[in-house]
Amino acid sequence: MTAEPILSLRGLSVDFRLPEGTLRAVDDVSFDVRPGEVLGIVGESGSGKSQILFALMGLLARNGTASGAALFRGRNLIGLPAAELDAIRGASLSMIFQDPMTSLNPFQRVGDQLAEGLIAHRGMTRAAAREAAVAMLDRVRIPDAAARARRYPHEFSGGMRQRVMIAMALLARPALLLADEPTTALDVTIQAQVLDLIAELSRETGTSVILVTHDLGVVARLCDRVIVLYGGRVMEEGPAEAVFDAPRHPYAQGLLAATPRMADALTPRLGTIPGTPRSGGAMLPGCPFAPRCAVRVEACTLARPPLVGDGRRVACHLAGVPA
């Protein structure tokens, strides 16, 4: 448990140049990922969580810039030129994306898309790579894998396409897998299967996972640790169970209160957090959550609360103060 972290983010920020000005989508985010752990990043739409992953993979949009450090196996991914990044991504660092329907090349056979990475990174022959691809498809439980590998993506259902993506990402046995809302676009019944698959495979290969989602249920099911993001900043961080049992940040508390649970079946009203998330939140002075916070005090709008703690961290002026 005290092993060297596989990924260390220190002060990662992502800015976007818009006609109206600069938008800071990710603000000074720092955390570690340990080998073999599944880390969840939770937040609402627009909280910047996906951009963290894109920044690590060098996939930011043309008007986006990342600053800070992301040490992956000793190298800083931020600012690394694309050619050097290419040796890492698809090999020791992989990503799966949110929308399986559009994330596969419609003009290429599925097996070839899987084999491509192996040919590029390991120099395997086409035949060997294809065999490995079929084996992997089988591993992610695509029925009739050998025949399916010769088909095209539009012949697969959404859930199966996501399995293909998972197969593609894990084929090269990466040390770290980045998953951007992998089940959001899928049917509820399929979601559980896909998540379990990710958990199972990552355990088997020892791959660490960063799982970005807005669905607390997903986090509860899968994650060892969780980070709560709002307005591009980390609000709370800690072991998933601890954070769920007793969230310390008002936003985290609000999120959990807003999640309907079986035990609350008799409660007539759902808790809500008033207001709407503002994507420019990271640019206000003070805590980005202050405008919607039920317990805010004056200090909250003036000074950014720092992330304090060890193993369990919170960014709130009132943390530790009994409600």
Place this chain on the structure above:
Amino acid sequence: MLRFIGKRLWDGGLTLAALVVLTFFMMRLAPGGPFSKNRKISPEVLANIQAKYHLDEPVWQQFARYVRGLLVGDLGPSMRFRDYSVNDIIASGLPYSLTIGFWAIAVAALVGVALGIAGALRRNTATDYIAGTVGVIGIAVPIFVIGPLAQAVFALRLDWVPVGGIEGGWRALVLPVLVLALPNIAYISRLTRTSMIETLRENYVRTARAKGIGETRVILRHTLTGTLLPVIAYLGPATAAIITGSILIETIFAVPGIGRHFVDAALNRDYPLVMGITILYGGLVILFNVLTDLLRGWLDPRVRHE
């Protein structure tokens, strides 16, 4: 796949049939004839002419006769050039038109796609702006302005190529082909550029990058098909545009191709010739549309499995 091909051929055949019917009856409806321009003809001569061209038969019979002729490839006699049949006239002009048309499409496609891809990859740089300028000029300035201007500069002043006509081997073809290709270069390059920019935004290109296979492979393997599909789709209508343009080109550069014959026939109301050339052109366009559809089906598996 076979069903796809079959369906396309069937559709093409139907369209061609509709084309023949429409053209035939349009010509019958058109007022005047080559004879109304000439001096008054005596009734006996008129009767003879009517008999020769079967104009005294009921329309349906004339149509049936025409279709029978078509099926054996006989487009009938020309009304104006009494000694020649439509087939003869077309045969004499077709090689010129086909040569110029073919080269124009080839140049337009190759140069257009190259410019478009260069512009998309080097957005907002000098390359892009140059390509864009060529684009605007080609689309906005009409062929019949560029053509004579090109003649004035390159042929009359600089004497690099002949002014027109077909003497002089391949040099005589240079200006007609280039001028004819220009508007299509412009359009194809714009289309390619937009298409490539859109394809670069696709999620599956992002996935390809995430695999770390290198930018070159990403561009070559994952963007070309998506980029070229709309361009290929345009090649069908592009043929029609080339045909349109070739009529102007042949007039400007004095090439005795079928475009010129068509204009003359129209001005002189030589209906069989007008019809014959119309059907020929229409058939070419339909053929090209079918071919490009088939090509798209080959490249895009989603289309095949409809």
Place this chain on the structure above:
Amino acid sequence: MSDASLPSAAAPARGLSTLRLQFARFARNRLAMASVAVLMLIVLACFLGPFLFPFTGEDADFDYILAPIDFTSPHLFGTDDYGRDLLVRTLEGGRVSLTIGFLGALVAGVIGVLYGAVAGYAGGRTDGLMMRFVEILYGFPYVILVILLSLVLGGGNLALFAAIVFTLWLTPAVIVRAQAQSLARREFVEAARAGGMTGWQIVLTHIVPNCVSVVIVYGSLLVPEVILSESFLSFLGIGIKEPQASWGNLIQAGTAAMETDLRLLLLPGTMLATVLFCLNFIADGLRDAFDPNDR
């Protein structure tokens, strides 16, 4: 989320209607606005300019046959081989070409929009039939169709106008049909139907107005197309015939004299090219303003 920017941080809170916002965006496009200005200048010149001269484009001035450009003479840009003033003839030709252009685009646009709206809204076999007809017409190379039509209709100027319009309504029809198809599925159309509106009423009051931005964007390209059609038909001798001037036949006359005197070609040619450039930039500007996905 694969691309460009996150949702804009600054939402316009001023409650402007979409149309006004779009026109405001158009106004910011300097190239488009410059084109509008140039175009208006040319329109004014063509329609009002000839009145400034004591002669018309058809008056032959035997003192000045094939005169060159000479700003001191009464014929600023010289004359042609009949002694007719080139500038006035060009301006008068502009009247013809521009009128046919705008009028023709308007008529072709209206026909196309109605046809497309009906086809898209009706759907099913009606749509299939209507579109099959469009496909067949599309199969004709453009110039063939126009020439055929103008022959069938008698060959005069009206026939020319009708022929051009009849070939150009196809593209607006196809575009509006696609738009109408997606609109027809929307709830407010269902509501209108439930409220008892007839098909025609729905098409005219709901479908057509909602296609406005699409029509503006693609319709603006119609004007240069009509002008171009008329010009090259006149160039070929099938359109506007001498002695009436149109840019097309002026250019044709210009090419005949090309070896000795480029001026006869350049004046109408430049005017035509300028008008077409302006129209293209305006159309581009409209497209950027009304369809921001196209960046």
